[in-house]
Amino acid sequence: MIRTLIGVAAVATLAACTSDARPKSASSDAPSRNPGKAYDRNPYPSTYRAYPGVPTLVTNVTIFDGEGGRIDGGSVLFRDGRIVEVGQSIAAPDGATVIDGQGKYVTPGVIDVHSHLGDYPSPGVDAHSDGNEATGPVTAEVWAEHSVWPQDPGFSRALTNGGVTTLQILPGSANLFGGRSVTLKNVYARTMQGMKFPGAPYGLKMACGENPKRVYGGKGRMPSTRMGNIAVDRGTWAKAQDYRRRWDRYEKDGGEAPTRDIAMDTLRGVLAGEIIVHNHCYRADEMAIVLDMAKEFGYKVGTFHHAVEAYKIADLLKANGTCAAVWADWWGFKMESYDAIQENLAILEREGACAMIHSDDANGIQRLNQEIAKVRAAAKRAGYDIPEERAWRWAAITPARALGIDQVTGSLKPGKMADVVLWNGNPFSVYTRPEKVWIDGAMMYDALDPKKRPVSDFELGQPGEGDVK
């Protein structure tokens, strides 16, 4: 049911950005004309269907609601795929499965805003290397979803060890404009469309810094410097503005259809506010330049990813309303990661900037809860004590907002998707693992039931098939 609602909502949003934005003024002397035909904004639609669940009440459990709320010894009820109620005490409805959560914790499912599962799947052989279209610095025309292999064994590890229920799959960072991202439900399906998060907006992956200049400088072409990066970016945005003008006019007034450019469709979507920019960027000074570039061309940077120096400009990020998605403790693997500190996320939080944890890693995605614990501990030693329930936002409502899906998931608010993890202890402890994971109210993992442990096609018949992993 909720799927339908989101679908409708998304369509309405898209409509608002195109046909509704059709004021009558047009050009002064133009006679009234038939509007042009808009191209399809959603040609590879989600076919995700929630699996059936049973009404479930978890009692006597510690709850982090994902938005900063906490209830000790509380209860969570979900039914028909949605959160029904969260409170201190909830009477069990008839027919509900009741789980005693004594000593355990319930949280919304972990949301990873930065993953390459599916486009850099396991095994990591060349034949599977589908994340970087590193043949030109501007490839806004590629869509990560066209690379996603839904049989990546990594999805199962993210689910069973990490409690990950939603994740954004991004193109890599070789290119300045890497292409479109896709947001997935972490439920195996035969097709990418079957995993696609219904109604989630698209993202555009951009990259600044070392990667694009290294990849293309190494090929003897532009960009080979940071100034080259920005020059190519600006030239591309200028074209996008022109493209947008032509298509807006055509969709409003009709006439001869402008030439279609798949790359420019995406950038037009960004300029129209339909597509969210996810910008790989490490250094503080470069993020500041990108923020000005966004103003210059009239778009917004949704989230800087990796952002190891975000702490240096926490106030600037806050003023611009741009988020930072960061690691807890990665550092020193390349020059632009040299100034990483474990307090990065904590400083952003204290300054009131939008910040969250992310993985960018098929192993790291299995322990985002532990990464948050590292940040909390470092912050506490620096004199800033962040409550557990507040810190859980970094893997819940904050990434949901960054992905534009916070109305439907990312917290345990009634009516939202029942994406829920029952942890067998405090999720900030190294000794804790997910015990059960529900997605849209369907139990997709149960540590106590080997039949509730997904095994991708690739792992069938292989050594270790169905092992605990």
Added chain:
Amino acid sequence: MKRLLLAAAALTAFPAAAQTVAFTNARLVIGDGSAPVEDGTVVVRDGRVVAAGRGVSVPAGVPVVDAGGRYVTPGIFAGFTRMGIVEVDGVSEANDAGAGNTPFNASIDVVPGVNPRTSAITLNRAEGITRAVVAPQARGSIFAGQGAIIDLGADMDAVTKPRAFQFMEYGETGASRGGGSRPAAYAMLKNILFEVRDYARVPGSFADRGKDALLTRADAQALVPVVNGQVPLLVHVERASDILTILGLKREVPALKLVLVGASEGWMVAPQIAAAGVPVLASALADLPASFEQLAATQSNIGRMQKAGVTVGIGMINDDEARQARLVKQYAGNLVALNKIPGASGLDWGQAFAAISSKPAEAMGMGTEFGSLRTGRRGDLVMWDGDPLEIGSAAVRVYIDGIEQPLITRQDKLKQRYLDPKEGVLPKAYER
């Protein structure tokens, strides 16, 4: 560690008895796999442990630290790293882990590359890592060269034991370095072993055939102690069948002292590894079929090998091993977590701690020197503000050879500068 110099230079707080110290009232971890003991005492004299346990008395004149019930443990022994030879991985000038343009392989010795001032040493010292196995990377051959054991002390003498082992790649990386297939790599290996025997018989008659040779004179010389069993041969190998191939080498060269590195599929052939008496420096949390040689990878690997009787410590290979040795604590804690998952095989707390202290030291044949607080071991110890395997616990005092170490890092200084990110009356460059 040059004891006297450091004592004078860096540790003015403990000038006289710098290598002698006792901790009392500790939750004491010996590091040998046993559970922590409450109200424990450890005494270090002249840089070595003289006693540790309950009811140990502190001799007169030994400076005493009251641990206040906190954990005191042996320093972490990082089982496989590239620490000290890399400052920034992606900056070739600051990365001495491997060399692609040299005729030399087995003879490469990491020691001239070890820089005690690398940020990774400072950072990992502050996180309670006190010793590390440092291995070169294989580029031009299956043989990478000779690795060292280092300490992470804040002096200029990091190398505890130079040329402590030879490192070799087998499996997929070995196949690539050995010509393009496992059989080719194996042929290279056998040929090199023949050549080494020739060299060992009459070193003077071994003609150095220069750059075109399959084995230079220097490489042959470096491999003689390996073939003689005087120096361990660490072999990176993941696939179960590759592990058996490598174990089979002992039939050809009985004196070989093998140590397996990585060993993602070790659990499948754990009885054979145990029977061969070959220790393992294993990846702890590799659980993805990241390659075709790791199809059966599982976090239960170490637990299963341990239960089969294999000596297994945690190592890190192809896992940020130049900088992130500190993560072994988290890895060990995760192995404890597995005990609550039906079907998984974890370690109990004492075993998990041993997997980052005594076990890797034993795997390197150095268990009598490092990795535990048993009598006679080096005075490498750490006092923690919490459970050292739990996320976020910090080392509050770190001793190497009985000498207290500074724990301030470059990251600490960046943090101090930017706790308030806004610029003040002067630019940030003036704040420190």
